[in-house]
Amino acid sequence: MAAxxxxxxxxxxxxxxxxxxxxxxxxxxxxVLAAASFKASRTIASDEVTSFIRAPFVEGAxxxxxxxxxxxxxxxxAIGELVTCSRCIGTWVAAGLSATQMIAPRFGRIVTWxxxxxxxxxx
Numbered sequence: 063m064a065a066x067x068x069x070x071x072x073x074x075x076x077x078x079x080x081x082x083x084x085x086x087x088x089x090x091x092x093x094v095l096a097a098a099s100f101k102a103s104r105t106i107a108s109d110e111v112t113s114f115i116r117a118p119f120v121e122g123a124x125x126x127x128x129x130x131x132x133x134x135x136x137x138x139x140a141i142g143e144l145v146t147c148s149r150c151i152g153t154w155v156a157a158g159l160s161a162t163q164m165i166a167p168r169f170g171r172i173v174t175w176x177x178x179x180x181x182x183x184x185x
Contacts, residue, residue, distance in 0.1 A: 066154065073161035084164050098159055098174040101181030103152035106145060116145045 077084070106112050113123075119142035122128035131142025144150050159177075163170030 066157065070157055070161065073157075073165060077161075077164045080165065082164055082167070094174055094178045095156060095159060097181040098177035099152050099156040101177045101184060102155040102159070103148045104181075104184070106151050106155070107148040108146075116142070119145055 106115060116129060119131060119133075119138055120129040121132050122130055129146050131139045131146060133139035133142065144154070159170065159174050161170075163174060
């Protein structure tokens with residue numbers, strides 16, 4: 063939780079240093095962020111293409127439903143549980159996409175809209 067809150071605080075501080083003022087977001091912005099978060103979190107948590115991210119923290123093979131967090135009560139297990147749960151990693155993804163849109167608006171918007179389009183394709 064400290065890393066999550068610290069990351070959001072750091073993003074806010076960087077945005078202030080760069081004189082980036084957050085703009086008001088519309089319902090469309092929220093829908094696009096939701097679709098992008100869905101796609102990115104599902105990709106991280108379960109797709110074979112991102113199995114290298116999960117590999118140090120899980121046992122089992124991607125796409126077979128057999129990936130289980132390794133370790134017992136330590137940081138490795140906590141990260142393993144985070145990266146195998148699409149709802150859990152989705153919170154981090156949403157925060158990262160939101161922070162990126164604030165710090166680097168053009169890049170953040172391209173990434174968010176691209177992921178949203180890919181999420182719509184999955185739907």
